[in-house]
Amino acid sequence: MVQHLKSSSSKSILLNVLRHNLGFSSPNHASRHLRQNLPHGPLSTRVSPNPVTRLCNTMVDTLSSIGSHEDANSQVMDFPGGKVSFTPQIHFISESNEERVPCYRVLDDNGQQLTNSRFVPVSEEVAVKMYSDMVTLQIMDNIFYEAQRQGRLSFYATAFGGEAINIASAAALSPQYFIFPQYREPGVLLWRGFTLQEFANQCFGNKSDYGKGRQMPVHYGSNKLNYFTLPNAVDAAYSLKMVGKDACAVTFFGDGGSSEGDFHAALNFTAVMEAPVLFICRNNGWAISTPTSDQFRSDGVVVKGRAYGIRSIRVDGNDALAMYSAVHEAREMAVREHRPILIEALTYRVGHHSTSDDSTRYRSADEIEWWNKARNPLSRFRTWVESNGWWNDESESDLRSRIKKEMLEAIRVAEKTEKPILNHMFSDVYDVPPLNLREQELLVRQAIKSHPQDYPSDVPL
Amino acid sequence: MASLLGRFCRKLVVPGSANGSRMVSTTACDSEAVKSLNLYSAINQALHIALETDPRSYVFGEDVGFGGVFRCTTGLAERFGKNRVFNTPLCEQGIVGFGIGLAAMGNRAVVEIQFADYIYPAFDQIVNEAAKFRYRSGNQFNCGGLTIRAPYGAVGHGGHYHSQSPEAFFCHVPGIKVVIPRSPREAKGLLLSSIRDPNPVVFFEPKWLYRQAVEEVPEHDYMIPLSQAEIIRQGSDITLVGWGAQLTVMEQACLDAEKEGISCELIDLKTLLPWDKETVEASVKKTGRLLKLFISGVNLSGFFLIIGLTIRAPYGAVGHGGHYHSQSPEAFFCHVPGIKVVIPRSPREAKGLLLSSIRDPNSVVFFEPKWLYRQAVEEVPEHDYMIPLSEAEVIREDNDITLVGWGVQLTVMEQACLDVEKVSALYYFNSKIIDLKSQLPWDKETVEASVKKAGMLLILDAIKPIVNY
Numbered sequence: 001m002v003q004h005l006k007s008s009s010s011k012s013i014l015l016n017v018l019r020h021n022l023g024f025s026s027p028n029h030a031s032r033h034l035r036q037n038l039p040h041g042p043l044s045t046r047v048s049p050n051p052v053t054r055l056c057n058t059m060v061d062t063l064s065s066i067g068s069h070e071d072a073n074s075q076v077m078d079f080p081g082g083k084v085s086f087t088p089q090i091h092f093i094s095e096s097n098e099e100r101v102p103c104y105r106v107l108d109d110n111g112q113q114l115t116n117s118r119f120v121p122v123s124e125e126v127a128v129k130m131y132s133d134m135v136t137l138q139i140m141d142n143i144f145y146e147a148q149r150q151g152r153l154s155f156y157a158t159a160f161g162g163e164a165i166n167i168a169s170a171a172a173l174s175p176q177y178f179i180f181p182q183y184r185e186p187g188v189l190l191w192r193g194f195t196l197q198e199f200a201n202q203c204f205g206n207k208s209d210y211g212k213g214r215q216m217p218v219h220y221g222s223n224k225l226n227y228f229t230l231p232n233a234v235d236a237a238y239s240l241k242m243v244g245k246d247a248c249a250v251t252f253f254g255d256g257g258s259s260e261g262d263f264h265a266a267l268n269f270t271a272v273m274e275a276p277v278l279f280i281c282r283n284n285g286w287a288i289s290t291p292t293s294d295q296f297r298s299d300g301v302v303v304k305g306r307a308y309g310i311r312s313i314r315v316d317g318n319d320a321l322a323m324y325s326a327v328h329e330a331r332e333m334a335v336r337e338h339r340p341i342l343i344e345a346l347t348y349r350v351g352h353h354s355t356s357d358d359s360t361r362y363r364s365a366d367e368i369e370w371w372n373k374a375r376n377p378l379s380r381f382r383t384w385v386e387s388n389g390w391w392n393d394e395s396e397s398d399l400r401s402r403i404k405k406e407m408l409e410a411i412r413v414a415e416k417t418e419k420p421i422l423n424h425m426f427s428d429v430y431d432v433p434p435l436n437l438r439e440q441e442l443l444v445r446q447a448i449k450s451h452p453q454d455y456p457s458d459v460p461l
Numbered sequence: 462m463a464s465l466l467g468r469f470c471r472k473l474v475v476p477g478s479a480n481g482s483r484m485v486s487t488t489a490c491d492s493e494a495v496k497s498l499n500l501y502s503a504i505n506q507a508l509h510i511a512l513e514t515d516p517r518s519y520v521f522g523e524d525v526g527f528g529g530v531f532r533c534t535t536g537l538a539e540r541f542g543k544n545r546v547f548n549t550p551l552c553e554q555g556i557v558g559f560g561i562g563l564a565a566m567g568n569r570a571v572v573e574i575q576f577a578d579y580i581y582p583a584f585d586q587i588v589n590e591a592a593k594f595r596y597r598s599g600n601q602f603n604c605g606g607l608t609i610r611a612p613y614g615a616v617g618h619g620g621h622y623h624s625q626s627p628e629a630f631f632c633h634v635p636g637i638k639v640v641i642p643r644s645p646r647e648a649k650g651l652l653l654s655s656i657r658d659p660n661p662v663v664f665f666e667p668k669w670l671y672r673q674a675v676e677e678v679p680e681h682d683y684m685i686p687l688s689q690a691e692i693i694r695q696g697s698d699i700t701l702v703g704w705g706a707q708l709t710v711m712e713q714a715c716l717d718a719e720k721e722g723i724s725c726e727l728i729d730l731k732t733l734l735p736w737d738k739e740t741v742e743a744s745v746k747k748t749g750r751l752l753k754l755f756i757s758g759v760n761l762s763g764f765f766l767i768i769g770l771t772i773r774a775p776y777g778a779v780g781h782g783g784h785y786h787s788q789s790p791e792a793f794f795c796h797v798p799g800i801k802v803v804i805p806r807s808p809r810e811a812k813g814l815l816l817s818s819i820r821d822p823n824s825v826v827f828f829e830p831k832w833l834y835r836q837a838v839e840e841v842p843e844h845d846y847m848i849p850l851s852e853a854e855v856i857r858e859d860n861d862i863t864l865v866g867w868g869v870q871l872t873v874m875e876q877a878c879l880d881v882e883k884v885s886a887l888y889y890f891n892s893k894i895i896d897l898k899s900q901l902p903w904d905k906e907t908v909e910a911s912v913k914k915a916g917m918l919l920i921l922d923a924i925k926p927i928v929n930y
Contacts, residue, residue: 178566212599223601228565238559239566249562261582265555272550273559428600429635431659434688434735437635 100299103346104326105316109375111383119325120172124390129191130171130320131385134163134378135396136403137187140196141351143407144203144217148355152415153203157218159184161318161350164377165282167191168323169345173250173331178240179227180251183218184282188252192225196406200414207460212428213420237275241338248276248334256287258301267308267340276334278327279310279342282317284349289362305342317345318377321384348375419459495677500670503645503678504533504610507652508571510682512541515569518606518656520546522556522573530575531612531671557583557609561591564604564661571656577613577665578622584630591661592636605659610652612668613641614706628704631663632734638662638687639733641705645676650685651731658687667706674709690737692744696726699750702741704730772824773815775831776804777869791867794826795901801825802901803850804868808839813848814898821850830869837872853904855911857894863911863918867897 076085106117122130141158148156159166166187173179179188186199198210202220205213211221221227237249257263258281270277281301285292298304305312311333315326323345330341348371352359359368385391426433426441433441448455498506512518520537526548528535538546549556553574560570574580580587587609595603615624631639640655640662642648648666655662693708694715703711708729715725726744730736745751776791794802803818803825805811811829818825856871857878866874874894895911897903912918 210599210601211597214599215597219597221598221601223598228598228602237562239563239568261554262558262586265550265552265558268550268552269555269559428596430638430735431595431603431605435738436735 095297096299096303101302101314103314103316104322105319106321106325107319107380107384109380111380111387113321113384113387119321120328122171122321122324124388126171127385127388128390130167130324131378131381131391132399133167133187133190134320134381135399136196137163137166137190138378139400139403140186140190140199140407143404143411144199145351145355147203147411148217152411153217153355155217155355156203157183157354158351159187161284161348161371161377162282163187164320164323164381165280165317165345165347168320169250169280169327172324172327174247176226176245176247177331178237178247178249180249181227182252182254182257182282184254185252186218186220189220189222189225189227192222192227194220194222194225194227196403196410197413198222200407200410201417204411204414204417205419206414206417207420208414208417209420212424214424237270237277237340238273241275246335248278248331250278250280250331252280252282254287255281255283255285255292255295255301256290257281258304259287259295264308267304267310267342270340271309274338275340276338277340278330278334279305279340280327281342281344282347283344284317284347286349286353286359286363288353288357289359291363300344300346302342302344310340310342312342312344314344314346317347318375318380320377320381347377419456421460493679493681495679497675498645498678499672499675500645500648500666501531501533501672503649503676504652504666505535505537506678506680507649507656508534508537509540511569511571511653511656512537512545514682517567518545518569518571519563520571520573521549521559522610523551523575524548525573529573531668533610533666533671534573553579553581553583554586557586557591557607560607560609561586561594561604561661564606565594565602567606569606569608569656571608571610574609574611576623576625576668577611577627578625580609580611580627583609587631587637587661587663588634592634594636594661596636603659604661607661608652608656608658608664609662610664610666612671613665614667614669616669626665628663628665628733634734636661638735639665640687640731641665641667641733642731643667643705643708643729644670644674646678647685647729647731649678650683651687653682654684654687657684662687665705669706670709685731688732688735688737690731690740691729692726692740693729694725694727696724696748698724698748699752700726700728700741700744700748701752702728702730704733773827773829775834776828777830777832791826791828791900799824800901801850801899802828803899804828804830805898806830806868806871806896807833807837809841810848810896810898812841813846814850816845817847817850820847825850828868832869833872848898851899851902851904853898853907854896855894855907856896860915863895863908863915865895865897865908865918867900871896 076083106114106119108114137159141156141160144153144156145158147153162184166185167190170188170191175192179185181188186194189199198208199220201208202211202215203217205211205215205217207213210223211219240247240249251266253260253263266277267279269275270279283292283301287295292300300314302312302314313326313330316322326343326345330343333339334341349359350368350372382391382396422444423441425444426437429437445461448461508520512520520534520541522529522534524530525534525546526538526543534546549559556572556574560572563570574583591604591607595605613626613628615626628639628641631637638655638658638660640651641664642651652664655664690702694712696715701711701715708727711727715727718725726748728741728744730741741751791802791804794800801818801821801823803814804827805814815827818827853865857875864874864878871894878894895908897908908918
């Protein structure tokens with residue numbers, strides 16, 4: 001009321017008089033009520049038997065619309081957080097858009113480049129390395145998986161279906177960018193030069209494993225390749241920004257991982273701190289046996305970026321070129337503008353969650369087979385690479401037989417290599433072992449002396 | 462305890478100083494310039510020095526920008542800039558996660574948790590990330606530059622969520638250090654040591670002393686070594702060990718005891734993890750008696766969960782589980798009054814105990830030894846039956862020593878008993894085994910009765926392939 005009067009006192013008084021005469025309590029209410037009472041629409045076609053009423057209606061309408069327009073402007077308020085305009089409509093933002101966020105892709109299902117696609121061009125050298133590494137990753141996964149089934153490895157998790165995400169994103173990043181992976185991104189390490197032997201050493205937990213045999217297989221880490229053992233990307237990125245490095249931090253996680261509190265905390269922090277981080281979500285439809293319909297009710301993960309003030313994009317994760325372009329563009333933005341970017345890569349987890357899982361118990365074998373055959377990231381990219389004349393059947397078979405040989409040799413060597421020494425069970429808990437750990441090691445050694453039959457023979461003292 | 466605190470609210474005698482009985486001191490010599498400071502000012506000074514001496518150090522947390530709710534960060538943002546001293550969103554897991562990442566890149570992150578009562582959302586970051594960073598990466602990476610500061614302890618009017626003393630939870634986590642100063646001068650030196658220590662440190666500050674305790678604090682940059690306890694009062698009849706705010710009360714207790722002719726030796730542990738066992742052992746050898754006092758538990762048992770919730774969780778090592786599939790966290794929960802902790806040893810026990818747990822009106826945490834999920838097979842009655850909680854069972858009767866255990870290690874213990882019997886047949890060394898079943902509340906009577914008979918007691922915690930404290 002008060003604000004209404006402030007806008008134009010004379011007009012308001014007149015309006016009030018009209019309102020009073022017509023019996024309404026607010027200008028908008030009046031005009032709405034009037035309009036609704038008349039079956040015919042706009043003002044001009046309205047016919048009222050009473051000319052005074054007609055005049056009043058017209059004036060109320062006209063004045064109301066002017067008044068409400070002015071009033072709305074004058075009622076823009078500065079709450080903490082900035083200006084926000086008011087609305088008299090009670091309107092709830094819908095829980096989802098009518099249409100889902102579209103997915104960026106460059107190649108169609110058959111690997112043909114879409115006519116109107118825009119993408120960052122890739123040289124022959126890079127394209128061939130990308131494809132070769134995707135094949136290498138697939139073969140490596142196959143062979144390690146089989147080794148576990150034979151009892152030679154305790155555990156393994158494959159990245160089948162995720163080869164394009166792994167390799168293409170790695171290809172679009174510089175080696176000085178810090179990677180904070182989850183566990184389905186060994187392709188990133190592969191791209192950067194981690195050898196099959198190094199992978200095997202970690203899986204077998206032998207003395208050449210950089211992790212000193214402490215972790216389950218698949219938990220790779222490499223200082224020299226800037227690949228951390230697990231995530232804490234946000235803060236690392238802030239550090240990079242502070243030191244003025246032309247670099248960003250990159251973290252990977254799955255659809256399941258996006259439900260963790262850490263994800264939300266990280267997005268919020270990184271937006272506030274204006275830190276250059278790429279959040280790459282591998283939305284492969286499954287978190288062990290939990291489908292995304294049981295994981296969240298939003299339109300995937302991409303829409304969550306906006307909630308935190310973060311620029312986001314949804315990409316076809318099985319399209320190597322699209323992944324490459326998206327990550328390339330994202331990293332430029334992140335580093336140049338000191339901001340986080342969220343990338344949701346849609347894909348399908350073709351393999352089981354891990355060797356401890358049999359996914360046919362919760363999804364159909366047909367579904368798995370379809371994604372493996374019809375939507376395979378390798379075959380799509382291969383078609384494109386071949387269409388440029390950069391690859392052929394001979395290169396394919398050469399590569400595959402070479403990698404297979406290398407893998408089998410790597411496993412043979414890793415299996416025979418000694419385990420890490422006993423002392424490594426106790427070192428690195430702290431920078432220097434404290435008294436209680438030194439004592440504990442002594443106790444263990446004494447126990448080994450008195451009960452040698454209970455101690456594994458392949459762990460050197 | 463609260464009434465005791467009340468008595469000492471007005472004038473505080475800083476332990477170890479006024480009575481001149483400090484025998485082993487590691488602080489600065491008296492010729493340096495000193496200033497009379499309270500605890501929060503001493504901490505503030507330490508933070509100023511830390512930021513000044515290392516350009517790659519940061520201070521952040523909720524509300525630290527304007528000086529913090531306890532004024533510990535006054536003047537830092539103005540002096541070192543908003544890029545290095547800043548407010549964070551209200552999210553402890555994010556705050557500590559952020560600190561870990563910064564530290565992983567070689568910076569020093571001094572992170573503030575506004576009250577120790579709020580540290581639990583960050584517990585996963587501290588236990589599963591910070592503590593294991595160096596170990597799991599084979600020392601390729603570490604987050605040693607991380608220090609987490611939090612005010613802790615009762616003040617009388619704080620209620621449930623401004624009074625907690627959660628240090629015990631952290632003492633079961635290898636890989637981090639836990640430090641608690643007793644006074645302003647100690648705080649400054651210990652905080653600087655903690656910040657500069659190449660391991661992640663959780664630093665609890667006795668909030669009760671923030672203003673109450675005033676002491677001469679040297680103005681220069683000095684450090685007090687971690688993992689070194691201090692005998693702040695010599696004695697011969699009994700050793701008292703404590704830390705933080707309760708030392709003030711303990712010192713008064715020593716004076717009172719002296720009047721009755723009891724000579725007490727008082728030790729300030731300072732670093733709870735890793736702790737200075739040698740100093741305490743030497744003292745106990747001398748006095749023959751040990752009393753350890755900690756502030757939590759007795760008066761803070763106001764927690765009760767009204768819902769009869771039962772939480773089931775597979776636990777324990779299976780051999781290939783690595784760090785995150787092998788932990789035995791039952792110890793953490795034994796410090797929480799108001800809940801029950803139950804661990805079955807076999808299929809038949811599991812069914813009966815689980816039914817009892819579900820039907821118990823209290824909240825129960827039920828740990829299931831995952832190693833036995835398939836391995837252990839037993840005849841299990843098909844009907845509905847319950848095994849009472851908080852009743853231990855003697856599963857092997859004998860005389861020489863009592864062994865207490867639970868869950869999966871009982872299998873190993875039984876085997877060990879048979880082995881020992883074989884070896885020491887000459888000495889007739891016969892061991893009784895008690896399955897505790899409920900760790901909290903535990904059946905003290907059965908254990909006591911057994912120990913009275915046997916005279917020797919050995920409690921076996923889970924078999925842990927990784928180090929155990």
